[in-house]
Amino acid sequence: MDRLITVLDALIADPEALRVVVIFVVAGTFVVFGLGLGYIFLAATDPIRRRLGSTRQTTKAAEKGRTLVFINTMMGPVSRYILPQKEIDRSKISARMVHAGFRSPTAIQTYYSIKIVAAIVLPVLFLFSARWFPQLSSGRELVGALVMSAAGLGIPSMVLDRLLEKRLKKLRQGFPDALDMLVVCVEAGLGLSQAIQRVADELTVSHPELAMELALVNAEIRAGVDRVVSLKNLANRTGLDDIKGLVSLLVQTLRFGTSVAESLRVYSEEFRDMRTQRAEEEAAKMATKLIFPLIFFMFPGFFVIAIGPAVIGLIQVFGSLE
Numbered sequence: 001m002d003r004l005i006t007v008l009d010a011l012i013a014d015p016e017a018l019r020v021v022v023i024f025v026v027a028g029t030f031v032v033f034g035l036g037l038g039y040i041f042l043a044a045t046d047p048i049r050r051r052l053g054s055t056r057q058t059t060k061a062a063e064k065g066r067t068l069v070f071i072n073t074m075m076g077p078v079s080r081y082i083l084p085q086k087e088i089d090r091s092k093i094s095a096r097m098v099h100a101g102f103r104s105p106t107a108i109q110t111y112y113s114i115k116i117v118a119a120i121v122l123p124v125l126f127l128f129s130a131r132w133f134p135q136l137s138s139g140r141e142l143v144g145a146l147v148m149s150a151a152g153l154g155i156p157s158m159v160l161d162r163l164l165e166k167r168l169k170k171l172r173q174g175f176p177d178a179l180d181m182l183v184v185c186v187e188a189g190l191g192l193s194q195a196i197q198r199v200a201d202e203l204t205v206s207h208p209e210l211a212m213e214l215a216l217v218n219a220e221i222r223a224g225v226d227r228v229v230s231l232k233n234l235a236n237r238t239g240l241d242d243i244k245g246l247v248s249l250l251v252q253t254l255r256f257g258t259s260v261a262e263s264l265r266v267y268s269e270e271f272r273d274m275r276t277q278r279a280e281e282e283a284a285k286m287a288t289k290l291i292f293p294l295i296f297f298m299f300p301g302f303f304v305i306a307i308g309p310a311v312i313g314l315i316q317v318f319g320s321l322e
Contacts, residue, residue: 126145127141183265235247
């Protein structure tokens, strides 16, 4: 360590040597940065690495599934006692889980098992960490444990709501493209099932969530499920009002034997008008939303600039009078 300090002192005393060292350090930094970028590029474009990456992701998904199975096995007997007893409440929770993308038969049990585990683990962690804070009294520790337990019960619900909103947003973003492509495919002469499958294939990259739902509709039809039932299942799985309107239109069209292409064309035009109205409504709300930022952020600065010099002048005048 003393030798290192001696070398640094010598470098500081010799500006030319210090300049050379700085140049080498900067050059080495750029070389390491370039090698890192090259490694990242090769890792992204190498098919073998991508294949290994997909294998690792599959392995992680399997491990996650085994973890959930273990949680269900351990907490299953307890979670049954806190599951909603009313069928209406269970249906609401089940609908939320399905809309968020969780279709497993044990999804509700897993959800409540996670809530139980979080409500137990978080207070234990809090009490364990409270040993490093001796100033906390027993009453405060108890209150903190109760707060952490309540947080453990509430956080899974908040996460579920967040996932549900995120998935609905993705479905809502992909629906206009899917509707336009469906109209084009049907008007080109494809049947409804073939058109749905073609749209699902085309949306696999841009909107995978909606593509998976449409592919599932076609898979149910091929498995022998009635088209009306499979379309209603689509509306129930997504929970999106736009898709519910499309499903209602298709069900009525199939029931009364009217032209699917003409019905889709009319609905597409109505949906486009509805999107325009939504955009105009959001634009009309913008003026109201800008009131508070203007009052609290822009107006104070404006008044300081406009009135500030006059106030400073008055202060100087009254100060000179004294």
